Amino acid sequence: MKKLAKRLLLAMLAASMCMTGVACGTGTGEDDTAGETAAPETAAVETAAAETEEAEIAKTEDDGMKRFEITYFYGPHNEQLIDESFYEKIADAGFTSIPLEYGNTELNKKALPILKKYGLTCSALSDSRIDAVIGYDRTFSPDTPQEEVDRVISEVVADYAEYTDVIEGWLLQDEPCEARFEILGKVVSAFRRFSPGKLTMINLLPCWAGEVNFGTATYREYLDEFVSQVNPHYLSYDNYHFYEGGGYRAEDFFTNLELVRDKAKECGLDPMVIILLTKHHRYADLTFDQIEWEVNTAMTYGMKRISYFTFILEQYLLDDGWDNSCMNYMGEIYPHYYDVQEINRWLLPLGNELFDKESVGVYHLRKFDWDVLEAECEEYTPTGVLGEVKGDRFVIGLFDDGSFMITNKLWDELDGEYNTFEFVDIKDGLEYFDTTDGQWKDAVAEGFVTRNENGNLTREFHLSEGVLFRVK
Known part of the structure; x- marks a missing residue:
């Protein structure tokens, strides 16, 4: 099975740990699975210490996003990670900091110098040892002692010590339920101590996912528990607006923006959003105006980083009807590549101007x-x-x-x-x-x-x- 499909299945398996019978707050009761929505990459926190009702969020002077970035989720992976032609296209499209996903340590180390060559940084680095300690490996669980988590994370950080000028963050998990927060908090704590100044990427569920996926009664409680237990570097989420046939989310798209923005302000965290780009499942093949709409509404709400889902498509995704990302695994360019390129030309200066504004x-x-x-x-x-x-x-x-x-x-x-x-x-x-x-x-x-x-x-x-x- 391809690695994205495997990772999504693992995410759904993890979500099954969160089954509860509690009533949902802002969810709509849709039967979408958590794995069907977007995923991570990096973004950031801009403040020092903030105290919430649940917990004190201890920050360091190195905490936080350093600049506005444009990124994506799901880009080149496996042998594509060391194919320069992809990175040339990524840079030409106006991306500034990108994740390295689904590669092994050896490929990651070969890819990082290529990113640097094309003026890119790594927003979120994926490593199987991080996945394992979070719980994709039965060896680890929320009860894993902090000392054992520290051992693994310190090993990962030391392994990439040569590339700290390129690495801006670490990729942890997409759309976790509340049951995952305890172990994620331990992992974030370890990265704060062993990799200061670098950020951890955890992408949250959309507000309609429901209490079964949240593991809490409401979305507000889900956000509260995430901040309290995990002490995240920033808040990231996705909520896709446009459906095939002209439909769209009229009930909670802006609600989600409001809730994430409000929680980020309350806790002194920077918010980011992953926006829909690629046609998949029931989601639309977007027009240029729809992509621009997603970007501009996010910027109006003060988002500090924009991510597109996805950049690349593999054959198994094409077989499943996915279409019109930026590129496919063979290097063919889709129309959305040029849409994103045009938008990114004005998005970067706008993001830079807004970055220091609250x-x-x-x-x-x-x-x-x-x-x-x-x-x-x-x-x-x-x-x-x-x-x-x-x-x-x-x-x-x-x-x-x-x-x-x-x-x-x-x-x-x-x-x-x-x-x-x-x-x-x-x-x-x-x-x-x-x-x-x-x-x-x-x-x-x-x-x-x-x-x-x-x-x-x-x-x-x-x-x-x-x-x-x-x-x-």
């Missing part, structure tokens, strides 16, 4: 009650320097320096090519961040906004467009 509020602008406001989401009311605005179906993210990002929530061409946003209170001094050169520019002087018949500044947002503004 999200202080996210609001939804709507005209009609039938445009349902998801649970946990807040409707926009005149706030701060932005003041009164007019528009329909926008999401607005406010940051601690007074800047604000506005994203058009419309992605379907049937909704029209443009969506008008009107600034009622801002009369002058509006600037926008130009991602083509990374500079702030006068929105009026550059013709980026126009004045309507009332003399108010307006912007015609194209589908899924997001723009970062400020007032000088």
Whole structure:
């Protein structure tokens, strides 16, 4: 069996340890398995010490993400790990830090210098010894003493000592249930001590997965227990929005963003999200606008790292109907490669500009009650320097320096090519961040906004467009 399938089966086996009869909080009761959603790679924590009601989260001065990164889950593996042609394409597509998955120690050591050659770092390094100590090997369990965990992790870290300039983190687990948190906490503790300044990657379940997969009664409790027991370096999750046939998750996509963002702020952790890219199972073959929509909504919510699922496809995935990732294992390029490449050109400067800003509020602008406001989401009311605005179906993210990002929530061409946003209170001094050169520019002087018949500044947002503004 191929290694991704094996890993997903192991994840489902692990999830079976979490079976409970507790009622779900925000879950929808769907019968998706945890292994069907995305997976890890790296991201990061930006704060020092934070204390929650459950536990004190002890940080070191080396903790946290150092910069905005663009990554993916499921890339080259096995012998592909040492094929430079893949890394050339990865770098050309605008990725900055990538995981090394499903390779052995020997291949990892050969691959790391290739990453460095192409200006890439390793966001999350996978090693079978880490998998074993987490519990994919029956030798280990949550009761494994910390001393034994330390022995294994110190050995892993020492084995890669020559490559610390390339390794930014370690890959632990995708979508664990609460029963895994104890052993994950021991592993994270060991990495904090033996590999300071490097991050551990654990990707969490989406909020609809339900109490059977959470191992807790609600998603909030799942997040609380994860932070309390694991002391993670950052929060990562996935929740795929778009289905085949035009369907989408109208009930909890933004709810999930809200819950993860809120928990990250509460605990001083950086949040990241894995977004849908590859057509698989019931999930759609995305348009460019839909991919851009996923990215811009995430950035509006203050995500510090963006990951695409997946980069590559193996033959067994193609046989199962998966399609349109970035590339396949034979080196053939799919249309989504060029979509991602185009998006990443503006995403990196935008991410760099937003990286040191703290999200202080996210609001939804709507005209009609039938445009349902998801649970946990807040409707926009005149706030701060932005003041009164007019528009329909926008999401607005406010940051601690007074800047604000506005994203058009419309992605379907049937909704029209443009969506008008009107600034009622801002009369002058509006600037926008130009991602083509990374500079702030006068929105009026550059013709980026126009004045309507009332003399108010307006912007015609194209589908899924997001723009970062400020007032000088």
